[in-house]
Amino acid sequence: MQPSQQEDWQNFVEKLARLGQRRLILVEGEPQWCRDWVMTQLEGLHATRGLWVGQPEDAARGGLPGMAAKQYKRWLGQELDVLVWDGWQGNPPDGLAALAGTLKAGGLLFWLMPTLAQWPEFEDPDYARTGLDGAPEHAFAARQVRLLAQAPEVIRVNAGAAALPELSVPDESEAFQVGATNEQNELVEALVRFGQGRRRRPLVVTADRGRGKSAALGLAAAELLLAGREQVVVTAPAFENVRTLFRHAGSRLGDALAEQDEGRLVTRNGHRLCFWPVERLLEEQPSAEVVMVDEAAAIPAHRLRSLLLGWPRVAFASTVHGYEGTGRGFALRFREVLDRETPQWQEIKLNQPIRWAKGDPLEALVFRLFLLDAGAQPTDQALPAESVTIEPWQPSKASEAELAEAFGLLVNAHYRTTPSDLRQWLDDPAAYSWVAxxxxxxxxxxxxTLEGGLSEAMAEQVMLGKRRLRGHLLAQSLASHGGFAEAASLEGLRVVRVAVLEQARGQGVGRRLVAAARQGCRDHCLDYLGTSFGGEPGLLRFWREAGLRVVRLGLQQEATTGEFPLQMLEGISPAGNALADGLANRFSEHWQVLMPRHWSALPTNLLIGMAVDLPAQAALSDDDHRDLRSFSDGFRGFELTLPVLQRLSASAGFMAWLAGQEGRELWCRAVLQGWSWTSLRKHGWCAGQKAGEARLRQLVASYLSAG
Known part of the structure; x- marks a missing residue:
């Protein structure tokens, strides 16, 4: 690099740092030219902390640590001077949005890509992962081109340019200084009070990235150790997420620090701050007066609940605009757990950035590119259902305001809505949408999204587990796990998301949207309408009321929510009706055998809600009735009667009747889910075997008398 260019870069970075700003440098050209150009510029930047996302050999040539884009979560919570993103290797939106937030004031993001004009036709290597490689057009990329071309703060470098583009910054006003904000200081004080306070009053910290929550956790952890807490435990998806936390904790401890290893600080009086991976922490349950959970939005909800209940004082820190796709959902779904389990929980929000200045151009640009700040805006107006109209809609043709409005509904309503979802919604040629x-x-x-339509030979291969295709989530699952090849050969519409503004809920708007999708199936001569979602009682109730029925419950919990995938279907054509009937009948035959082996902890209201619509599989014989009467009268024991009690559970109408009985939880746990009397007593479902059997006898007696 020429000395003058090196000075230009140094002056530019210094001015940006003084302003508290960061910049995107869009490097447009052939891949090797882009890489060579960036490597030349890196020589003059002298960045102490950088990262190259792309090929490891390119990272090595550039003198930076390297990684693949899919590993981006390892770097959340860190601070970088330079980020090189090799878009020629693929552009997963979640990773790019996330890592942009690791750059501190004065930081530069080099994005290596074809020229902007080529983006809509550029076959991004990441498309194959989500089935978008066959899309005829890419509206998501076209939208990014429009936004980037309109952004004057983006520095564009084109292949063949004779010199650097102008590296200009606005006139300096008040100099930016990296330091604690009043909000951050107040958070540290609140965390210390929480850590010294009463049990079962968890603290939830939410903020956009760059607001200093990890630093605040580290400072507070150090203060707690100095004040007498013997062990503070920190957990996160990976240690890299909390490196900043430990750095600030170590700095605050100063001379009081006796030992320091990666993920472990020990004071002179033996008090410890330790990092534990989430799984190991839950498995080994070490003693700790305080547990701090950073990047909580990236941890599955069921594990967050286990953390909440496992220690006396637990603080959770989460990024609101969660680039993992769970930030907003964390605030929505986990709030229900907190309200139920620890109603005296507290929340603190950080708004003021600390890693860069308010109004930073890069943050604003990333938010626009990925609609990270999209959110449904509440209204004070009443929304009567009769004033709502339903119509087909194409997100790729929508205005920017309408797209943000619609995507904001999805973000607010669903636990996992990501920037990648926005790309999928805009680009998927099989997508259908309706709005209210x-x-x-x-x-x-x-x-x-349209699914199925595979050839009979291919559908048979999918059913046998010999082939697995991208996409077709519901169709393939019902074929391979449900055992019906026609689930993949018939064509159907799977509902990916449905969301309604909070003020418009409870008025049938969601059901009308589903009805529009049903009519869309008829108009396009499709065979079925279906959906797949993390099993939750409220969602199950909605879909049942919308006309769909349960045909499958997955055996493995979803990684993001900890819930079992529940799949529901409604036949549209005669073939679709036959498929729905066959799947429901088959599942009805099997669910009681699978229940104690795979779903022993399934919530009672979900179990009953799932079972009430299943076809009856057992007609009670005279012998069954005799045994039930003998059990209800106290002459026959529970274990001997258990097979008959299970047959009763599969008989017509019983689960619907049970739904209204006070002893339904005990019945489900003891009869269907295989809980021992010790476990039932421990969890408060009965005082012991004698009392539990007596309650079950009463239930049987009530049912027999009602019949």
Whole structure:
């Protein structure tokens, strides 16, 4: 690099740092030219902390640590001077959005890509992962081109340019200084009070990235050790997420620090701050007065609940605009757990950035590119259902305002909605969407995708587990796990998301959107309408009321929510009706055998809600009735009667009757889920075997008398 260019870069970075700003440098050209150009510029930047996302050999040539884009979560919570993103290797939106937030004031993001004009036709290597490699057009990329071309703060470098583009920054006003904000200081004080306070009053910290929550956790952890807490435990998806936390804790401990290893600080009086991976922490359950959970939005909800209940004082820190796709959902779904388990929990929000200045151009640009700040705006107006109209809608043709409005509904309503979802929604040629409008405003949205239609030979291979295709989530699952090849050969519409503005809920808007999708199936001569979601009682109730029925429950919990995938179907054509009947009948034959082996902890209201619509599989014989009467009268024991009690559970109408009985939890746990009397007593379902059997006898007696 020429000395003058090196000075230009140094002056530019210094000015940005003084302003508290960061910049995107879009490097447009052939891949090798882009890489060579960036490597030349890196020589003059003298960045102490950088990262190259792309090929490891390119990272090595550039003198930076390297990684693949899919590993981005390892770097959350860290601070970088330079980020090189080799878009020629693929552009997963979640990773790019996340890592942009690791750059501190004065930081530069080099994005290596074809020229902007080529983006809509550029076959991004990441498309194959989500089945978008066959899409005829890429509206998501075209939208990014439009936004980037309109952004004056983006520095564009084109192949063949004779010199560097102008590296200009606005006139300096008040110099930016990296330091604690009043909000951060108040958070540290609140964390210390929490860590010294009463049990079972968890603290939830939410903020956008770059607001200093990890630093605050580290400072507070150090203060707690100095104040007498013997062990503070920190957990996160990976240690890299909390490196900043430990750095600030170590700095605050100063001379009081006696030992320091990666993930472990020990004071002179033996008090410890330790990092534990989530799984190991839950498995070994070490003693700790305080547990701090950083990057909580990236941890599955069921594990967050276990952390909440496992220690006396637990603090959770989460990024609101969660680039993992769970930040907003964390605030929504985990709030229900907190309200139920620890109603005296507290929340603190950080708004003011600390790693860069308010109004930083790069943050604003990333938010626009990926709609990270999209959120349904509440309204004080009543939204009567009769004023709402339903219509087909194409997100790729929508205005920027409408797209943000509709995507905001999905973000607010669902636990996992990511920037990658936005790309999928815009680019998937098999996507169908409907919106609900009131006076021009979007108050509801349904996103669905066409699935199935495979050849009979291919469908048979999928059913046998010999082939697995990208996409076709519901069709392939019902074929391979349900055992019906026609699930993959018939064509259907799977609802991916449905969301309604909070003020418009409870008025049938969601059901009307589903009805529009059903009519869309008829209009396109499709065979079925279906959906797959993390099993949750409220969602099950919605889909049952919308006309779909349960046909499968997955054996493995979803990694993001900890819930079992529940799949529901409604036949549209005669073949679709036959498929739905066959799947429901088969599942009805099997669920009681699978229940104690795989779903022993399934919530009672979900179990009953799932079972009430299944076809009856057992007609009680005279012998069964005799044994039930003998059990209810106290002459026959529980273990001897258990097979008959299970047959009763599969008989017509029984589970619907049980849903209204006070002893339904005990019945489900003891009869269907295989809990021991010791476990039932421990969890408070009965005082012991004698009392539990007596309650079950009463239930049987009530049912027999009602019949």
């Amino acid at each position: 409008r009131r006076q021009g405003r979007i108050v509801g949205v349904l996103w669905a």
